[in-house]
Each structure stands twice: as structure tokens, then as C-alpha cells.
Amino acid sequence: MSNWIKELTNVSRNRPTExxxxxxxxxKIVEHTGNFVPEELIYAAGAKPYLMCRGGEPEPPESPLAYxxxxxxxxxxxxxxxxxxxxxxxxPFADMIAFQETDCQVGRVSELMEYQKLPVYKLGVPSxxxxxxxxxxxxxxxxxxxxxxxxxxxxxxxxxxxxxxxKLSNRINKGLEKINxxxxxxNPPVTGYEFMRLNHCTFHMEPDKAAESVEAVYAEVKNGxxxxxxxxxxxxxxxxxxxxxxxxxxxxxxxxxxxxVSEMMDEGIRPFKWQISTEGNLVENIGKxxxxxxxxxxIFQPAxxxxxxxxxxxxxxxxxxxxIWYQLAFDEIYDxxxxxxxxxxxxxxxxxxxxxxxYEYSRESMGPLETRIESFIHSIK
Amino acid sequence: xxxxTYREFLExxxxxxxxxxxxxxxxxxxxxxxxxxxEDIRYAMEEYIPDNWDVKFLGVRKIVxxxxxxxxxxxxxxxxxxxxxxxxxxxxxxxxxxxxxIKVSGGDRVYVGFPDIFLAKVLxxxxxxxxxxxxxxxxNGMSYGCRHCALNKTRITxxxxxxxxxxxxxxxxxxxxxxxxxxDEFINCYFDDDWNxxxxxxxxxxxxxxxxxxxxxxIDYLADQLNHSVRVVEETxxxxxxxxxxxxxxxxxxxYAMKIAQLNSMCMKADPxxxxxxxxxxxxxxxxxPYNTGLKHMEGAVDILIKEVKADIKNGVGILExxxxxxxxxxxxYCVPWVDTIFRENGVALGFSLxxxxxxxxxxxxxxxxxxxxxxxxEQWLRSAAGGNMGYEFETWVDKVETFKPDAMLMGFFDFxxxxxxxxxxxxxxxxxxxxxPHFYMExxxxxxxDYSAEGLRTRIESICQVAKMNKKMKxxxx
Numbered sequence: 001m002s003n004w005i006k007e008l009t010n011v012s013r014n015r016p017t018e019x020x021x022x023x024x025x026x027x028k029i030v031e032h033t034g035n036f037v038p039e040e041l042i043y044a045a046g047a048k049p050y051l052m053c054r055g056g057e058p059e060p061p062e063s064p065l066a067y068x069x070x071x072x073x074x075x076x077x078x079x080x081x082x083x084x085x086x087x088x089x090x091x092p093f094a095d096m097i098a099f100q101e102t103d104c105q106v107g108r109v110s111e112l113m114e115y116q117k118l119p120v121y122k123l124g125v126p127s128x129x130x131x132x133x134x135x136x137x138x139x140x141x142x143x144x145x146x147x148x149x150x151x152x153x154x155x156x157x158x159x160x161x162x163x164x165x166x167k168l169s170n171r172i173n174k175g176l177e178k179i180n181x182x183x184x185x186x187n188p189p190v191t192g193y194e195f196m197r198l199n200h201c202t203f204h205m206e207p208d209k210a211a212e213s214v215e216a217v218y219a220e221v222k223n224g225x226x227x228x229x230x231x232x233x234x235x236x237x238x239x240x241x242x243x244x245x246x247x248x249x250x251x252x253x254x255x256x257x258x259x260x261v262s263e264m265m266d267e268g269i270r271p272f273k274w275q276i277s278t279e280g281n282l283v284e285n286i287g288k289x290x291x292x293x294x295x296x297x298x299i300f301q302p303a304x305x306x307x308x309x310x311x312x313x314x315x316x317x318x319x320x321x322x323x324i325w326y327q328l329a330f331d332e333i334y335d336x337x338x339x340x341x342x343x344x345x346x347x348x349x350x351x352x353x354x355x356x357x358x359y360e361y362s363r364e365s366m367g368p369l370e371t372r373i374e375s376f377i378h379s380i381k
Numbered sequence: 382x383x384x385x386t387y388r389e390f391l392e393x394x395x396x397x398x399x400x401x402x403x404x405x406x407x408x409x410x411x412x413x414x415x416x417x418x419x420e421d422i423r424y425a426m427e428e429y430i431p432d433n434w435d436v437k438f439l440g441v442r443k444i445v446x447x448x449x450x451x452x453x454x455x456x457x458x459x460x461x462x463x464x465x466x467x468x469x470x471x472x473x474x475x476x477x478x479x480x481x482x483i484k485v486s487g488g489d490r491v492y493v494g495f496p497d498i499f500l501a502k503v504l505x506x507x508x509x510x511x512x513x514x515x516x517x518x519x520x521n522g523m524s525y526g527c528r529h530c531a532l533n534k535t536r537i538t539x540x541x542x543x544x545x546x547x548x549x550x551x552x553x554x555x556x557x558x559x560x561x562x563x564x565d566e567f568i569n570c571y572f573d574d575d576w577n578x579x580x581x582x583x584x585x586x587x588x589x590x591x592x593x594x595x596x597x598x599x600i601d602y603l604a605d606q607l608n609h610s611v612r613v614v615e616e617t618x619x620x621x622x623x624x625x626x627x628x629x630x631x632x633x634x635x636x637y638a639m640k641i642a643q644l645n646s647m648c649m650k651a652d653p654x655x656x657x658x659x660x661x662x663x664x665x666x667x668x669x670x671p672y673n674t675g676l677k678h679m680e681g682a683v684d685i686l687i688k689e690v691k692a693d694i695k696n697g698v699g700i701l702e703x704x705x706x707x708x709x710x711x712x713x714x715y716c717v718p719w720v721d722t723i724f725r726e727n728g729v730a731l732g733f734s735l736x737x738x739x740x741x742x743x744x745x746x747x748x749x750x751x752x753x754x755x756x757x758x759x760e761q762w763l764r765s766a767a768g769g770n771m772g773y774e775f776e777t778w779v780d781k782v783e784t785f786k787p788d789a790m791l792m793g794f795f796d797f798x799x800x801x802x803x804x805x806x807x808x809x810x811x812x813x814x815x816x817x818x819p820h821f822y823m824e825x826x827x828x829x830x831x832d833y834s835a836e837g838l839r840t841r842i843e844s845i846c847q848v849a850k851m852n853k854k855m856k857x858x859x860x
Contacts, residue, residue, distance in 0.1 A: 107585035124584030339522030
């Protein structure tokens with residue numbers, strides 16, 4: 001692992017402490033569950049965001065089972081689970097927990113947290129995204145969110161403040177995209193694991209620091225040495241999310257001799273390829289980028305053909321040799337999309353492997369997991 | 382093949398003598414399409430239906446008959462389509478009156494149905510024969526281990542194995558769940574380009590305890606969604622769905638709902654309990670899925686059943702002895718009808734289903750919208766228990782439990798449903814605390830029993846029955 005990623009990880013690990021101090025100084029803290037809840041708005045209102053996207057540990061998804069269905073994905077269950085185990089450093093003092101209401105699993109978890117009397121906020125994201133009606137719904141939801149933030153912080157979200165935040169956000173994204181471009185090379189100077197962690201770190205830092213850090217990383221790695229064995233198979237990892245802390249599959253793939261050079265994930269990663277326009281109605285610009293410009297998440301409908309087009313572009317641009325579909329257990333919609341992708345990629349002769357995780361990474365589970373990934377990598381070498 | 386078996390079956394489910402000749406031929410054809418062999422028909426007639434359904438009532442046999450009629454009609458949908466009839470499907474849960482309005486407007490020019498739930502109902506409630514549909518889907522993308530919904534698997538196989546035609550349009554809903562509408566995208570992407578989909582959704586973004594129908598912006602949004610989708614359906618089928626037909630459909634549904642409410646109320650007040658929970662549960666099905674053949678057969682059967690039940694109540698006749706505990710259910714799993722039977726074997730009656738009863742309190746609240754049919758329908762849905770957030774839904778459960786006064790409540794049977802199943806454990810705690818009525822949660826599946834066999838659940842059911850009896854006794858003793 002590079003030194004820069006170690007340093008950034010340490011900075012981001014300190015984020016809960018920083019937030020606690022900020023809270024003690026009168027700043028409002030807003031936890032949120034993903035990119036449909038724009039952190040640009042949260043900062044512009046004078047609050048501080050904290051992304052809830054932890055995973056990769058078996059106990060948190062288990063702990064809400066007295067309240068929830070067993071057959072729900074472990075990431076959704078972890079949203080409530082970390083707090084129930086007393087392992088969430090921010091939820092106990094968060095002033096608002098803003099959920100992006102995209103699907104049933106997250107929807108029910110948000111209701112569990114309401115049941116637990118936590119300060120839940122719900123931001124509706126209609127999944128029938130091609131209708132003007134639905135687009136307007138999301139834009140209105142953003143306006144309501146802005147108003148709620150203003151009420152929470154007693155601070156006006158002016159265009160000027162929002163523009164500053166959008167510019168910072170775009171700067172982070174541009175930096176990430178420049179690093180990501182380096183991954184198109186024969187032997188990239190950053191690993192897939194590092195790139196994913198870098199993304200995660202940027203969520204848990206002040207945006208100006210995040211932008212500076214990403215730019216510094218680019219400066220350091222742009223002429224750097226390749227991190228892989230020359231000619232190693234090139235992998236695209238796709239699916240719902242590589243949560244913060246859930247790095248087993250990427251690491252095993254890279255330890256098995258592959259280079260993970262691209263991702264297509266719905267959560268836990270910045271939409272760095274798509275900038276927010278700084279002209280005109282800024283809230284709507286955020287909405288458009290999240291809802292229309294970026295490739296649609298799996299839950300949107302119809303989405304899978306659009307998503308496959310995006311995947312094909314990535315396969316071409318990053319010269320992908322094989323796709324690992326990283327699926328969370330009981331994530332039923334992703335499971336269905338996986339079947340379509342297996343069929344379509346099969347028609348293109350692109351090797352595809354579905355890998356499922358329930359965040360159970362015990363010694364007993366790791367053996368078969370490693371064997372499967374190693375075999376896949378071996379088969380495409 | 383012995384033709385008499387099929388004819389005997391239709392006689393058993395109270396087809397009229399004069400229709401038997403034609404109906405038998407049609408039933409034989411339909412059975413072949415549905416994958417029912419002669420021995421399946423005989424098994425259903427001689428064992429499965431008598432064991433699990435109250436066939437002593439003519440009304441019940443006629444209900445089974447009405448379902449069989451609709452199943453026969455469903456297997457003709459391919460022929461209808463060849464003859465130029467437009468085919469419109471939907472999925473559960475949806476606002477039924479919209480589909481009925483399409484049928485009212487289109488008449489014989491259109492076939493309207495929810496094929497998956499109908500197939501699941503016919504095949505598992507009466508023949509215990511849905512498994513081949515499920516297994517096929519599991520070999521084609523719906524991984525067994527991922528716990529997908531049986532209805533969606535059934536829809537996939539029904540199309541894949543040519544039981545049903547591709548629809549001219551499937552108007553698919555995601556007001557509750559994600560997997561239902563996404564299954565239509567799956568069918569379209571995976572194997573059927575002709576599977577034409579129109580989708581209506583609304584995010585789950587209201588707050589604990591708020592009544593969604595008090596939110597005018599939400600009503601407007603849903604009404605606009607409905608209006609939009611109706612326009613798309615109209616363009617596809619080539620005729621207008623008139624506001625009058627929507628009103629007529631709403632009225633017919635309400636009228637049927639009143640009869641079901643009357644029967645439920647009558648049964649819950651009676652001692653001994655007069656009829657099984659399976660029947661009370663399946664009677665609500667025309668409120669959640671359209672019958673292309675119309676409501677007349679179901680409604681006629683219900684009218685007969687009401688009279689028969691009234692007579693039994695008057696004569697003090699019931700399915701169990703007087704004083705036996707009765708248990709309310711989230712939704713009595715009539716597609717796994719042996720659950721009701723095991724309860725009964727243990728001296729406990731399954732009574733009303735939360736999902737299919739309305740209370741006076743809910744009905745008395747005046748509707749805000751009177752003229753705009755889309756707003757009327759949107760308001761109805763957003764006021765319904767399933768149309769709201771968890772806190773609101775739990776309050777409706779409290780109201781129902783307090784109204785029908787069961788000795789215990791049984792929750793569960795929706796382990797596959799990340800919306801309708803995901804909140805039931807919390808509901809169990811919440812409503813028990815508010816009402817004092819003991820609640821039990823049982824992880825199982827409403828539509829099929831491969832993972833939860835009778836042997837597997839029997840001990841659990843026996844324990845629930847023992848506790849229900851003990852509680853009732855203690856209540857009677859004033860403890």
C-alpha cells in the first residue's frame with residue numbers, strides 16, 4: 001500500500017472526532033446514505049456531512065435481525081446495525097440522518113431508525129427516471145432538503161455558498177478522474193484497492209482538503225511506476241457497492257495477480273466522471289447530474305440496457321479482460337441484473353464472474369472465496 | 382386420460398350442469414397448458430381441496446369454480462391475442478380499479494389480468510403444483526438462494542414456457558416493492574423484447590405516522606402518475622379509458638369490499654367460528670387482481686356463502702367448538718392452505734387478515750376528492766394501510782386488532798418481500814404493546830412451501846396454539 005493512502009486513511013479516520021468537536025462548537029452534523037443526498041447542499045448550509053456506507057463486518061448486519069427481515073442485503077442492515085452495536089461513531093450525535101429513498105431495503109431501514117427515534121430525513125428518489133414527472137419530483141425533493149437544512153442550521157443556502165461547494169466538489173471529481181485516467185495505461189500507478197480507498201477518504205474529509213489531497217496524489221503518481229506485474233489481466237468490478245471497510249474482494253483479486261482498473265458501482269464512490277454545471281439553477285444542476293447525466297443505478301427503471309452501454313464503454317476504454325460482479329447477499333435486483341449481464345457479456349465473449357458477499361469473511365469463508373477469485377483470474381490470464 | 386376426471390372436478394367446484402360439456406373440453410386444454418396432469422386433478426378433488434377448504438359450503442366450491450373459470454380464460458389469452466384482442470397485464474400490489482376500468486372501457490377488445498398471482502393461486506392453493514414454475518425461473522436468473530418472490534418467478538416461467546403471450550403492455554407497479562416491476566425489466570432484457578412495460582412508482586419518503594392521503598402534493602403526484610400511465614395504455618390498446626369507467630370500477634370494487642367486510646365482521650363476532658381463514662383470505666383476491674371474466678361469479682359465490690354462514694351462525698354450527706381461540710393474521714396464506722388446517726387441527730381458528738379488512742373508523746373518514754377520478758384513486762391508495770409508511774400502517778393494524786378482537790395475531794409469511802415483509806417483526810412488537818394482544822412472527826412464504834414444509838412449521842404452530850389457548854383461558858379467568 002502506498003504511503004499516501006495510509007496518510008489519507010488516517011486523516012479520514014479522524015473525521016468523527018472532528019465532527020464531534022464541530023458539533024460542540026455549534027455546527028450541525030448530517031449523516032447521509034449516498035450521492036443522491038448532495039453533500040454540496042449540506043456544506044452550503046453550514047452543516048457537516050458524514051457518509052454512512054460502512055460494511056465488510058459480519059456483526060452489524062446481524063444485529064437488526066430482531067426488527068428486520070433476514071433476507072435483506074448486509075449493507076442496508078449495517079446502516080442500522082453499527083449504531084445498534086454502539087459502533088457507529090457519528091449517529092449518536094447526528095442532528096439529521098438523511099436517507100436517499102431509492103429502494104425498499106433502505107426504505108425499511110430508515111423506518112427502523114425512525115422507530116428508534118433517530119432524526120431521520122427522507123429524500124425521495126423516484127426510480128422511473130425517464131419521466132419528466134419523476135425528474136421534477138427529485139428536483140423538488142432537493143429544494144425541500146435545502147429548506148430543511150436551512151431550518152436546521154438557521155443559515156441560508158445562498159447561490160454563492162452553493163457555487164463554492166459545487167466548485168470544490170467538481171475539483172475533487174476532476175482530480176479523481178485524472179487519476180482514474182492513469183488506470184487506462186498498461187500498468188497503472190495506482191491499484192484498484194487504493195483508488196477505492198481514496199474515494200472513501202474524500203467523503204470523510206473537508207472538501208478543500210479532499211481536493212488538495214486528490215491533486216497531490218495525482219502529482220505523486222502520474223509519473224509513477226506501475227503497481228502490477230506487466231500483462232496482468234485487467235478487471236472491471238461492478239455491482240452495488242464496495243463499502244468503506246469491505247475491501248476483501250478487490251484485494252483478493254489483486255493479490256491473485258489481476259489489476260482492478262475500473263469500477264461501476266452505485267454507492268460508496270464519487271460520480272467523478274460527471275461534473276455539476278455551475279451555470280443557472282444550481283440545485284437543479286445537482287439534480288440533473290445525479291439523476292440524469294450519470295449512469296442510472298440498478299434500481300432505476302428502465303436502466304439495465306443503459307447500464308450495459310456504460311459498462312461496454314468501460315470495457316473498451318480500460319481494455320477489460322474480465323468482469324467481477326460483486327453482489328451483496330439477498331440484493332434481489334442486482335441478482336436479476338447479473339443474469340442479464342452474464343448473458344450479454346457472454347455474447348461478447350467477455351468473462352464474467354458473480355461474487356456474492358454477506359460480509360462474512362471468516363477463515364472458513366475466505367478459503368472458498370479466494371479459490372473462486374483465483375480460478376477466475378487464472379482462467380483469463 | 383379420463384375425461385370424466387375433469388368433468389367430475391368441474392361438478393365438484395359447482396359448475397352448472399348445462400355448461401359442463403363445453404367447460405370440460407376447455408378445462409382439459411387449460412390443464413395441459415398449466416402443467417396439470419389427470420392425477421393432479423384427482424388429487425386436488427379428492428384430497429388437497431377437501432383437506433384444506435371448507436367445501437361443505439356451496440359458496441366455497443363456487444369460489445374455487447370462479448377461480449378455475451378465470452384460469453381457463455387465462456390460458457386462452459394467447460388465442461385472444463392472435464384474434465387481435467389487446468392484452469394488458471398488471472402485477473400485485475396495484476390499484477385495481479385502474480385495470481377494471483380498462484376492461485370496462487375495452488370490453489371484449491381487451492384481455493386484462495395479473496397472470497402471476499392467478500397462476501400461483503390456482504396452482505398452489507388447489508393443486509400444490511407451482512414448483513415447476515419456480516424451479517424453471519431459478520434456472521434462468523432468479524437465483525434460488527437470493528430469496529426472490531414466487532410471483533415474479535411464476536411470471537417469468539409463464540412467459541418463458543409460453544403459458545401466456547407477451548402483453549401489448551404490462552402496467553407494472555412499484556408502489557410497494559422493487560422486485561415486481563424490475564422483473565418486467567428482467568423479462569424484457571433477458572428473453573422477451575416484446576415485453577412492453579409501463580411503470581408507476583412513488584418513493585417511500587413520508588414520515589412515521591403521517592397519513593399519506595393528507596398530503597395533497599403526494600395525491601397530485603400519484604394522480605399525475607396514474608394519468609400518465611393511463612395515457613400510455615390508451616395509446617397502446619387503441620381506445621380511451623374513460624373517467625366514467627374508472628368511477629364504475631371504483632364503485633364495483635367498493636361494493637364487493639363491503640360484502641367481504643360484512644362476512645369478516647360476521648365471522649369474527651360469531652362463536653363458534655364458522656369458516657376457515659383460507660376462505661376469508663381468498664375472498665379478498667378480487668380486490669387486488671382483476672378478473673377478466675368479471676366479478677359476477679365471485680360475487681355470486683360470496684352472496685351464497687354469506688347466506689350459508691349466516692345460517693350456520695344462527696344454528697350454532699362452526700368449524701371448531703364454541704370458545705375456541707381465533708387468531709388474526711397479517712394475510713392468511715391461502716396458497717399454503719395447510720397452515721390454516723394445522724391451526725384448526727390444534728383447536729384454533731385463523732380469522733381475519735389485516736390486509737383484507739377495513740374498519741369503520743377507516744371508512745368513516747370522508748374522501749377529499751369527488752370528481753377527478755385519478756385523485757380519487759390516488760387518495761384511496763394513499764389512505765390504505767399498504768399505501769403509507771410504517772407508523773401509519775401499524776396504527777391501522779392497531780385499529781383492526783381492536784375492532785376484531787382476536788385472541789392472538791400471526792405475522793410473517795412474507796420473508797421474500799423486502800417491503801411488505803420487512804416491517805412485520807417491528808409490527809409484531811408495536812401492535813402487541815399497544816393492544817395487549819399476543820403477536821407471533823413466523824418466517825415463511827405466502828405463495829409456496831418448499832422451504833417451510835408442514836413438518837417444519839407444525840411444532841411452531843402447535844406452540845402458538847397452546848399459548849393462544851392458555852391466554853384465552855387466563856383472560857376468561859380474569860387473570
